[in-house]
Amino acid sequence: MSDDATATPVAVAPSVDTAAVRELLGMMKATLGQLDQTFRTLNEQSAQVKSLGPTMELAVGQLSSLRHQIHAQEKKQEVRVEEIRRMIREDIKLKVADEMREQIRKQVPLEIAKQAREQIGLQIRDVLPVSLKTQAKESRDYLEEVKHALENSEARRKNSVLKPSPNNLADGLAVVLKPDGTKSKLYPANLRSLFAYDYGKSKELVQDFGLHDHGVLEKNLNGFMAHIGIRFFLVPVPPTDATKTGGGAVLMPVSAK
Known part of the structure; x- marks a missing residue:
């Protein structure tokens, strides 16, 4: 038997798809590039926020002061409205009282005359059972x-x-x-x-x-x-x-x- 027949077979390395590897590396590179851009954008926005810090604090202070002013104005308005309402109620009471007095002054004589007519009518009916109008007819x-x-x-x-x-x-x-x-x-x-x-x-x-x-x-x-x-x-x-x-x-x- 020859040496070639007894020699150990040599393992053959698997073939590699170089095109697929290159494509994967390209995708990874693109992803890294996007992440880098995102980090830069975040840093820039953080810097802008920091630069606006004093302005934001000033705005908050102004809003708070404005709220206090509005609240104080509302209190003053409520007091004024209540005062106006009180004056209106008092004026209405006086006006109603005056009108009622005048109405009572006019109504009393009318009511007295009405009751007098009714009493006279009752007395006439007692004396004359048949009305004068009926008698005339x-x-x-x-x-x-x-x-x-x-x-x-x-x-x-x-x-x-x-x-x-x-x-x-x-x-x-x-x-x-x-x-x-x-x-x-x-x-x-x-x-x-x-x-x-x-x-x-x-x-x-x-x-x-x-x-x-x-x-x-x-x-x-x-x-x-x-x-x-x-x-x-x-x-x-x-x-x-x-x-x-x-x-x-x-x-x-x-x-x-």
Whole structure:
């Protein structure tokens, strides 16, 4: 066996990536450079702060003095405001008192007059249970009733002279007023107009005067004529029972005995 066959093998060193090493070294160098710049910046800022030290202390002192001045001014303002408030309260009290005195001075006579009127009114009601105003209205109403009664009486007197003659049918009828003192819109102008009424119109006429509706034409007309003072009445010819529309019968005036 030869020497070469028995010799110990020699270890082979691993290969190194030089490009990667160079890149890593470059990065480390850049990082160191950044740190160095940061330290320089901090030193510069510290120096600036130190250089501003007296100025900062002066500013703090000025601010403190200003705060004291503001506080003192606020105290003075509060005292002034309170003084103004006190003066206002006192002035308001005096003004209100003056106004109340004046109001009381004016109100007392009014209140006395009001109570006097109320007492007089109570005494009058005790003496006169019906008020004067009511009595006056009742008196006026009574006078109107008397006036209407006199007018109706005169109208009935004039109507009473009418005779059941063809010559009198066109003579005007004196107006007898309704119970409320007004003239009826259905009031006939004369006997001819009255005798031309049918049952329906005669019913409206008697109801307008508050008279009884007999349900028969001639009875309604006779009732109305008696109410207005006429001294004759109507009878159907031939003498048969009339219907509610008159039954077509002819009505003839007959003098009352």
